[in-house]
Amino acid sequence: MKIVVQVKLIPDAAQAPAISATLHTVNDRANWVSGVAFEHGVPREYELRKHTYAQLKAAGLGAQAAQHTIKKVRDAYTALAANIRAGNLGKPGSKRRATAESKPIVFRPRAAHPFDDRCLSWQYYAQTVSIWTTAGRLRNVRFACSAGALKTLREYRKGESDLIERNGVFYLIAVCEIPEAPLNEDPSGFIGVDLGIVNIATTSTGYPAGGRGLNQHRKRQLELRRKLQAKGTKSAKRRLKQRARKEQRHARNINHIISKKIVTTAERTGRGIALEDLTGIRDRVRLRKDQRAPLHSWSFHQLGSFIEYKARRAGVPLVYVDPAYTSRQCSQCGYTDRKNRVDQATFACRACGVTLHADDNASHNINRKGEIVWRAGRESRVPATP
Numbered sequence: 001m002k003i004v005v006q007v008k009l010i011p012d013a014a015q016a017p018a019i020s021a022t023l024h025t026v027n028d029r030a031n032w033v034s035g036v037a038f039e040h041g042v043p044r045e046y047e048l049r050k051h052t053y054a055q056l057k058a059a060g061l062g063a064q065a066a067q068h069t070i071k072k073v074r075d076a077y078t079a080l081a082a083n084i085r086a087g088n089l090g091k092p093g094s095k096r097r098a099t100a101e102s103k104p105i106v107f108r109p110r111a112a113h114p115f116d117d118r119c120l121s122w123q124y125y126a127q128t129v130s131i132w133t134t135a136g137r138l139r140n141v142r143f144a145c146s147a148g149a150l151k152t153l154r155e156y157r158k159g160e161s162d163l164i165e166r167n168g169v170f171y172l173i174a175v176c177e178i179p180e181a182p183l184n185e186d187p188s189g190f191i192g193v194d195l196g197i198v199n200i201a202t203t204s205t206g207y208p209a210g211g212r213g214l215n216q217h218r219k220r221q222l223e224l225r226r227k228l229q230a231k232g233t234k235s236a237k238r239r240l241k242q243r244a245r246k247e248q249r250h251a252r253n254i255n256h257i258i259s260k261k262i263v264t265t266a267e268r269t270g271r272g273i274a275l276e277d278l279t280g281i282r283d284r285v286r287l288r289k290d291q292r293a294p295l296h297s298w299s300f301h302q303l304g305s306f307i308e309y310k311a312r313r314a315g316v317p318l319v320y321v322d323p324a325y326t327s328r329q330c331s332q333c334g335y336t337d338r339k340n341r342v343d344q345a346t347f348a349c350r351a352c353g354v355t356l357h358a359d360d361n362a363s364h365n366i367n368r369k370g371e372i373v374w375r376a377g378r379e380s381r382v383p384a385t386p
Contacts, residue, residue, distance in 0.1 A: 001180050001312050005152050007145040009129070009170035015138050016170075022133040023165055026069055027107045029056055033073045038104035045074045060134050068114045076105045110165040112173070120161055120172075124154045129172065131163075143172065152176050167241065181315030187272040190319070190374065192367030193262060193307070194326070194359045195276055195300045198344060201258050202359035204367040205265060209258045214251060221247040251299050259306035263314055272317030274370020275304055276326070319377075321369035330354060331364035 011019055033052045037043065040051060048070055056066035080100060083089050090097040119132040127150070130139045145153070156176040164171050192204040201209040224243070228236040266273050278300050311318040327347075329336040335351035342348050347358040 001178050001309065003152075003176050003178060003309065004173050005145070005149045005157070005176055006171055006173050007143045007149065007153070009172060010142040010144055011138075011170065015141055018133045018135040018138060019131070019141075019163070019170055020165065021135065023111075023113060023163060024109045025059075025134050026061065026065060026113045027109050027111050029059055029061060030069050030073050030107045030111075030113075031104075033070055034076070034104040034106065037073055037077060042074075042077045045071060048074060062119070062132055064116060064118050065132065068116070068119075072107075072114065073105070076107075080105060112162040112164040114160040114162050116160050120163075122153065122157065122174075124150060152178070167244075178313065180312050183315050184270065184272070184317055187317050187374070188270045190272045190274045190317075190367050190370035191262065191266050191269075192274045192363040192365065192370060193276070194362040194366055195278065195303065196359060199359050200254070201262065201303065202357075202363050203262060203265070204360075204363040205269075206360075207261065207265065208359070209261075214254055217250055218247055252302065255299060255303040255306050259303060259310050262307055263310040263316055266311070266316045267314045272319065272370065272374060273307060273311055274366050274373070275307065275318065275320050276323035276366060277320040278304075278323060317374060319370050319373045321366055321373055323366075326362045326365040326369070327358060329365050331356070331361045331368070 009019070033048070033056070036051050037048055040047075043051075049067075052070055053066055056069060057063070061069065084097065084100070089100050115131065121130045123129065126140075127144070128140045128142050130137060131141055132138075153174060153176065156178050157174050158177045159175040161172050161174040164173065190204075194202045196202070196211070197215070198211055199208055200211040200214065201207075221243070225240065228240050262273060265271075308318055325336050328338055328340050330340060330347075330349035330352060332354045333349060333352040335349055337350055340347055340349055341358060343358075345358055346355070347361040348355045
């Protein structure tokens with residue numbers, strides 16, 4: 001299983017300008033390669049090298065840096081084509097899709113650039129790296145990370161690392177290939193996880209991850225952005241830049257905490273995890289204008305991906321189930337009716353009379369569906385006929 005570890009580079013006064021200039025140069029050359037690729041109808045990577053490799057070398061890029069620049073451009077066009085095929089940029093003839101198809105891909109000056117082991121070497125115990133730049137090889141560039149991240153890097157780092165600059169700070173994002181734990185093929189049950197906005201996650205074991213704090217934080221950040229944007233002064237724009245990604249980092253941290261709690265409970269009790277398959281929910285639902293911002297800032301996919309990779313590391317089975325009618329069906333008697341959902345928080349069955357919290361009821365329905373899906377898809381344990 002592949003995960004990424006991010007470390008912060010701490011270059012000195014002489015190293016920082018060289019690293020910044022290198023990042024700007026490779027992205028500037030990537031924009032030129034992108035223009036050439038667009039002009040020639042985006043040829044295959046081998047053909048693109050014929051048109052661009054010699055010029056990249058003449059511009060001061062090393063052999064590996066030139067190869068990575070070409071590959072980065074080709075990969076970007078491959079991703080664009082995949083998004084167009086999937087309909088992520090709209091239907092044929094839509095303005096967004098026409099704009100994407102009518103001009104070359106552009107890379108930001110501080111966009112990530114890949115470095116392999118020939119261009120970048122790690123000295124873990126000294127916590128330094130040696131990195132290729134357009135000004136020559138830089139040695140003893142310090143980096144900082146947690147003890148756990150350093151241990152992961154030392155034991156499992158494999159493949160390329162991306163260099164990126166954010167607000168004048170440099171980061172290396174390294175790929176680590178971690179072995180998965182043996183899968184528990186005979187779980188004692190499943191933990192159903194109901195995902196939502198008011199409550200971020202509610203499990204069938206009784207763990208409610210309330211969303212009030214996160215929703216209030218998002219509302220404060222939105223109001224602050226509005227005030228600063230309306231003010232429009234230099235200091236307001238500087239403050240906006242400083243606060244960029246703060247809400248995203250806060251939500252990401254909360255999702256890490258929730259996912260760790262759920263996976264740890266499943267591992268400790270020998271159970272699996274059942275999640276709702278909410279793919280495309282933003283396109284399916286119709287909401288009032290004041291409900292759109294909370295829905296589109298709802299990071300259910302990120303939470304699901306965190307639960308998934310943590311479950312794989314721990315050997316915990318995970319299944320996705322159809323979320324249809326989980327909020328309308330009674331988890332006690334199975335009766336399904338739209339009127340069972342009294343309001344956002346209350347579920348009252350019109351058949352058996354049971355009253356539950358709506359999210360708790362849904363989590364038990366997801367739990368039951370998870371067990372059905374697992375039994376249907378698992379390998380048969382019936383002994384072979386002699």
